[in-house]
Amino acid sequence: MEISIQLLPIDDRTSGFEMGDITLEHQGKTLTSAGRTPSQSMMIFIFMSDFIEMLIALEKNGRPDSFKYSPMASPVEIKNRLR
Numbered sequence: 001m002e003i004s005i006q007l008l009p010i011d012d013r014t015s016g017f018e019m020g021d022i023t024l025e026h027q028g029k030t031l032t033s034a035g036r037t038p039s040q041s042m043m044i045f046i047f048m049s050d051f052i053e054m055l056i057a058l059e060k061n062g063r064p065d066s067f068k069y070s071p072m073a074s075p076v077e078i079k080n081r082l083r
Contacts, residue, residue, distance in 0.1 A: 001026040005044055006034065020044040 007020040019041045021034035033040040 005048070007044060008041060016045050018044050022047060 002023075002025045004023040004025075005020060006022075007014070007018050010019065021032065021041055022044060023030060023032040023034060025031075033042055
């Protein structure tokens with residue numbers, strides 16, 4: 001899986017509430033918040049914190065059917081389909 005993060009240039013300082021876009025790519029499929037109207041930008045560091053916690057839980061507990069994140073203004077749901 002490849003994860004790309006792009007911070008939006010709001011000012012010169014970086015805080016824990018930086019807005020930006022994230023792109024997840026895996027096996028030829030892409031999930032991205034970039035280039036959407038209305039904007040789907042999210043608080044990147046909050047999203048990444050939740051995403052890393054999900055990966056740790058996934059390693060410990062196996063694969064549930066779906067994961068749901070709520071990075072403040074932009075809820076994201078990733079569905080995991082077993083084939």
